[in-house]
Amino acid sequence: MTRRIDGTAVARRIRAEVASEVARLHPDPSTAPGLATILVGDDPASAVYVAAKRKAVREAGMQDLHVSLPAEATQAEVAGVIDRLAQDPVVSGILLQLPLPAGLESGALINRIPPSKDVDGLTTASAGLLARDQPGLRPCTPAGVIELLDSEGVTIEGAKACVVGRSDLVGRPMGQMLLNRDATVTVAHKETRDLISATREADILVVATGVQGLIGREHVKPGATVIDVGIHRTPTGLTGDVRAEELEGFAKCLTPVPGGVGPMTIAMLMVNTLRAAQWAVAVP
Structure with missing residues (x-):
């Protein structure tokens, strides 16, 4: 018989482990890791995906830091939001939901995310760390x-x-x-x-x-x-x-x-957000 790999069960275990670790390390919820999701426009599928990620963040005991921008937002406006979040110590991870509305250059915007907060693992710097097999946040x-x-x-x-x-x-x-x-x-x-x-x-x-x-x-x-x-x-x-x-x-x-x-994609997003927060504390 072919064995079916139960991703739902594995993801449930991983998410429970993350929630347990967050509760242990951050009894004060205001100090918990924070994931900033950025949704540009009103694409229905993207809205569903972001809602699922935000729900998982809250269930893990982490801070849900969401930013919604209109479809008419310019490249400079989206870049400004990313730059602000990059400097915010409350934000452990930044996720720019793709695809973006027409006219926005996703690659340039993604690369504004610091590798230390790149919980999607999509920046050029994160790809380089992966290629060198050095510590970093993986897709x-x-x-x-x-x-x-x-x-x-x-x-x-x-x-x-x-x-x-x-x-x-x-x-x-x-x-x-x-x-x-x-x-x-x-x-x-x-x-x-x-x-x-x-x-x-x-x-x-x-x-x-x-x-x-x-x-x-x-x-x-x-x-x-x-x-x-x-x-x-x-x-x-x-x-x-x-x-x-x-x-x-x-x-x-x-x-x-x-x-x-x-189910594993959101589970690993939770892992990356917690890992980013832990690495931020470990940096002297």
């Missing part, structure tokens, strides 16, 4: 994947790993994290000429393409661990980048959609 979704692999006792060291997708949010940092854990890593993408040859050798296959049902049995090594990062809404419910039904009894482990990688 939440790939960090969550590593937690899931560890929770299942999947051996990363020495394994052949393939990441399908090369986005800055998931694919690129995912490949680097696996490499930093001593896996032999292949990163495949839309220009890969023989995708099956790239994926079929992998002991660990992480799929993050945004292409519904791209990966099936023909792509997977028997006994592999398959992590499906994709999520798509269909008339019959949510599904991923992997044709999961084809892997039953074939793959060793598989993350379900929903309930696999998804």
Whole structure:
């Protein structure tokens, strides 16, 4: 039988551990770590995502420091908010919700976030720390994947790993994290000429393409661990980048959609916010 990796349970445990640590270190709520979320515009999906993150912050006993800006906000206005939050000692972490309205340059704005407060792990400086395998805040979704692999006792060291997708949010940092854990890593993408040859050798296959049902049995090594990062809404419910039904009894482990990688993203955001606060105190 293929074992389903229960991301909901792992995320619940991690969030409870964060809440416990916050309560232990900050009996006075006014000193608790603070996460500043910035929402520009009124995109419905972004509003839902930010609301879920803010709820998790409050449940963890941390300070919910939200800033909402109109869709008409200029580059300079958003930059000014980020600069103000960067200087505020109450703010442990800063999250700029993406995508931004047309006309705003997200890369330039993200790079205004200090690496020490970059809880999404998306700044160029954070990417450099990851590439050098130096301490820093890591992108939440790939960090969550590593937690899931560890929770299942999947051996990363020495394994052949393939990441399908090369986005800055998931694919690129995912490949680097696996490499930093001593896996032999292949990163495949839309220009890969023989995708099956790239994926079929992998002991660990992480799929993050945004292409519904791209990966099936023909792509997977028997006994592999398959992590499906994709999520798509269909008339019959949510599904991923992997044709999961084809892997039953074939793959060793598989993350379900929903309930696999998804819950881990917010859990690791809570971890990053607490870690940022702890590092800020540790800096002389």
